[in-house]
Amino acid sequence: MAVDLPISNKIRELRFFANEMTQQELAELVGVTRQTIMAIEKSKYSPTLELAFKIAEIFGQSIEEVFQYHPK
């Protein structure tokens, strides 16, 4: 039933290399719920630009390094 979004991301991998940061910790840092982080990781939800920049900033990466666009 889940939608197939054209945006993938490396959040899970980046969390792992950031001292195994949990979804809850990341969610609190960027001000969303854990379920929203989970939905982004599973590509079930595309974050707004603002949230995407916040997430990239947390990991000290550029937005393109965290999110990848795959046009169909």
Next chain:
Amino acid sequence: MDMSLKEKSTWVSLISTIGVFGYYFYGILGLVGLPVEVALDNALSLAIKIITIIVMLEIIFQSLLAVSHHREANLGNDERDKIFNDKSHRISYVVLVIGVFVTLGRIVIVEYNPSFTAELNSIQIPMLTAHILLLSFILAEVARFISLIFYYRRGR
């Protein structure tokens, strides 16, 4: 199933709305055939009863959810919640508008065809117009809850 506070809260509202208002409309249909004054009195007491029940249910269950998810409750709606809320409100609005037009259509038909009035009166549902509007509102709310749950499950 990993659900957010908002999704759980929507499930509570959906189940309580369907349960309580289903009971109400079933009760209203049971008044058909009673003398008008008796039916109106019964409808009013039924309405007061279900409003009390739904308010109590919402207060109890939403408070329990908020206490058990206090971190999320303090956060409020995040951007995903807001987007899904906007989308489901659009669906709900369409349902409500259909209900309003059905009500308006009924009023116009009755005004221009007084002969229908006698036939419609034979249905004997107390405050029929108000109940059609109330049903439209409840269906719009149910559509909103179902679409919200759908978006939370399916994603965007």
